[in-house]
Amino acid sequence: MNTLVQDAQKAARRVGLPSDTIIINGGRPLRGTIDVRGAKNLVTKAMVASLLGDTKSILRDVPDISDVSVVASLLEAHGVTISGSAETGILIFDPSNVASANSAEIDALSGSSRIPILFCGPLLHRLGHAFIPDLGGCRIGDRPIDFHLDALRQFGAIVDKLPSGIDISAPNGLHGANIEFAYPSVGATEQVLLTAVRVKGTTELKNAAIEPEIMDLIAVLQKMGAIISVEPNRVILIEGVDSLKGYDHRALFDRNEAASWASAALATGGDITCKGAKQQDMMTFLNVFRKIGGAFDIEEDGIRFYHPGGDLKPVTIETDVHPGFMTDWQQPLIIALTQAIGTSIVHETVYEDRFGFTDALVEMGANIQVHKNGLEGGERRVPRRPLEQAAVITGPTKLHGSEIVVPDLRGGFSHLIAALTADGRSTVSNVGLIGRGYGDFVAKLEKLGADFSFEV
CATH class of the missing domain: 3.65.10.10 (Enolpyruvate transferase domain)
Structure with a gap:
């Protein structure tokens, strides 16, 4: 048994998951309210x-x-x-x-x-x-x-x-x-x-x-x-x-978790309110969310993220250290970009190998090309780094159910969003890794109306 699987199984046990494999019937908008705890x-x-x-x-x-x-x-x-x-x-x-x-x-x-x-x-x-x-x-x-x-x-x-x-x-x-x-x-x-x-x-x-x-x-x-x-x-x-x-x-709220659920709302055509999320620490994300075509309401005790209807628009994103666009935000948001009309580009300047999770998305029907040496040319606000990569996402593409193996925490949650967005049945294994950073995510899926079960 490899280390990745062992870590996922340990993580699943620590957070009380009945199994390390979840079966999702996708194509249903996620709607409801969840609580976001400390980062x-x-x-x-x-x-x-x-x-x-x-x-x-x-x-x-x-x-x-x-x-x-x-x-x-x-x-x-x-x-x-x-x-x-x-x-x-x-x-x-x-x-x-x-x-x-x-x-x-x-x-x-x-x-x-x-x-x-x-x-x-x-x-x-x-x-x-x-x-x-x-x-x-x-x-x-x-x-x-x-x-x-x-x-x-x-x-x-x-x-x-x-x-x-x-x-x-x-x-x-x-x-x-x-x-x-x-x-x-x-x-x-x-x-x-x-x-x-x-x-x-x-x-x-x-x-x-x-x-x-x-x-x-x-x-x-x-x-x-x-x-x-x-x-x-x-x-x-x-x-x-x-x-x-x-x-x-x-502790301050987890802005990565809030952005991930926001991306899930946009990708599935849903409406999710993240209690505890605050505008000030998410301004960069909110700007991009709005450019894509997502809508949000800043509330006294949280932020409501929703798909207002209409077409999603392509964007160009350059990840960077704060106050730039977080690298942890691009992975879940890429799922929504597969549903946008046109070509989006994500320049990953923080980590050199963060697009590995897109292989599973391509198998599900996404049109994503990863450039392992980045892309030359074009206007850039973030200086190029020697190890940066780029992903070019062309949409919209209809995603279909698949068998997915979670590779890491953020990529894993992105796979979860993809399965929830896709038509048909998906089997997602190694979901224990998602429990490393997303508290009570199973209970939250239930509250949001997701159709899923665990493989026993």
């Missing part, structure tokens, strides 16, 4: 931040996803006591008995998750030592951890690469550093923040990521007692402090 890309990092506190931390609006379960298990392996539950949306972390975990246990618990790399800074401060197993993650291209390791070295850490993983120590403690990224990596920015808050001296980080989830993590750390200034031109200053306390924080 996966903030919640898991805020959980790690609890290691830095001397007192208990409380995290609210926690989604019931398998990535939360993975991080909770890793925290417990390091001696953190956790109460509450993701089902209720509230978790309480007590880090008073933090201790080293067995390397084999870390490896077994983390699976292919990349979150263990963010444990380094907090564990170095608490224990003076950290071990990180081989890192996995979604199959969407190279996601090197060199930025992380280089940053830790600049803080004074000693990094040893072993056959079993990475051993990191700080026998002389950690100190402030001047760090500049070649690219504004979200994960590496989180690494610097989680490490710099407790070092001796001040850290200046240039070319930092400034996504809303990064800003929310800074808010968490500031509640704990950190001194962090966000300056113009992607510069963040962190003044190290001697100690931090716990936090009480409500």
Whole structure:
């Protein structure tokens, strides 16, 4: 059994799915209201931040996803006591008995998750030592951890690469550093923040990521007692402090989940209200959604996304770091673009292999051509990157049911949308991977009127 299947089955069990294969009878518009909880890309990092506190931390609006379960298990392996539950949306972390975990246990618990790399800074401060197993993650291209390791070295850490993983120590403690990224990596920015808050001296980080989830993590750390200034031109200053306390924080909503359901509404000709979604953090997506022909209403407690009727229009999209169009948004939106009249182009500038999921869409009847070296010419607002790719989507094309194997989290949800859009019956396996980032997605499908069952 390959690693991808094993990870999907584990994820399915963690979120209580009856099976890792779902059967969908498509062609029905999705209509209804769902709740969007805290962002996966903030919640898991805020959980790690609890290691830095001397007192208990409380995290609210926690989604019931398998990535939360993975991080909770890793925290417990390091001696953190956790109460509450993701089902209720509230978790309480007590880090008073933090201790080293067995390397084999870390490896077994983390699976292919990349979150263990963010444990380094907090564990170095608490224990003076950290071990990180081989890192996995979604199959969407190279996601090197060199930025992380280089940053830790600049803080004074000693990094040893072993056959079993990475051993990191700080026998002389950690100190402030001047760090500049070649690219504004979200994960590496989180690494610097989680490490710099407790070092001796001040850290200046240039070319930092400034996504809303990064800003929310800074808010968490500031509640704990950190001194962090966000300056113009992607510069963040962190003044190290001697100690931090716990936090009480409500996570910002998951804008990736909201955009995914919005795309499902557009592709199926439906009408979905995402309770908890907010306009400010989705403005770039909303502009593109409207250009395609989708409609939305900003409500007091959420956003209603719907297909207003008429033809969908083609667009050109260039993914980029915030405040640009998120790479996580393009995959589900491509399903809607298969129904637009004309030719759309998606330039993927963040990851070099994020169009693998389109192979299944072509088998379902979509007209998509992937250019693995990108496209030359044309007006561009986002500078070309050496590893970028482009997808050309020509529509409209009628999708038909198929057998689909989910390759990764966002691509997997996109396959789910495609199956819901297609005429006929689709069998989608490895759906446990979708549970990594989409809380209660089965219950939400039921609320929205989807016709599906699980293969037993």
